[in-house]
Amino acid sequence: MADERFRRPAAHEDLLAALAAKDGPFAHMYEAMMFAAMLGMQRGQRTPFEKTEERINLSRVENRKFGDVLLALLAASDSPDDPEILSDDRLDDRIKIFEEYANTGLSYLQGELNASGGRDLTELVSGLVMEALTEPTNADKNLVSEILNAGDLAW
Template identity: 55%
Template sequence: MGTTDRFRRPAQHEDLLNELQGKEGPFRNLVEAMMFAAALGQRKNRREEFDKTGEPIRLALMDGRQYGDVLIDMLAAVKVQDDPKILADDRLDERVRIFEEYANGGLSYLRGELNTAPTRDLDVLVGNLVMEALTTPQDQDDEVGAIMSSADLDW
């Protein structure tokens, strides 16, 4: 398996990703929207495979984001706790796939919430999910949830 320099975004959620980022959305760009979705997917225990992809995003864009450079590693470390070698350089592709699948699961969860929530305002819905992560303890240690809740989000 060769080392990747990009991560995929699920084509089925392109419209939602576009709503989440930019002038009208709660996130400045697609990278931050995907980071939030991956952390949400992990928090809600939703990891979903996908085949159809939108335009891939350069992995280097994760560098420089608060927690961006470690989020992929932390998701993999939490998911594959019995295999510390998951963090080896030659297993980056596996870690990226875990990130992508959690992001897809998080986007699916968010889409479901949008379809049933009393408000269709993404800012409010994302804010509510972050507040839920801050105030709702989980049964197990949730390092990724802690990162999600302490991330520097520009509303």
């Protein structure tokens, strides 16, 4: 698994560099990708892409606290009728889901940045985090509870 890598969308390379710059909100590009993937999932859309930049070693995400869980949750929520999505031989599918949600999230961030006339990225990301913490986009839908209930799991 150490050789597994995920792609960075070339269309968002400048944004990723800014997000992970010295004065950016993230220390590393993979952290920005993780945030963007969750933002993309929140938007409810996966955006495929072909053109990529240098790949990032997947172990960087998996070594983050709950990084491996992030990939599993994205895949499980994206494919609720496919429990095999979590099997070891479907890692490539989980990576693709992560990449495509991240691409959507990066597109959304770029759109917000463009609409704001160049607002500070840290301020933009902080605002999105606060918005997510204070006002769920869909109060009727608690994704974690749905996953636990679907699998007849207890917390």
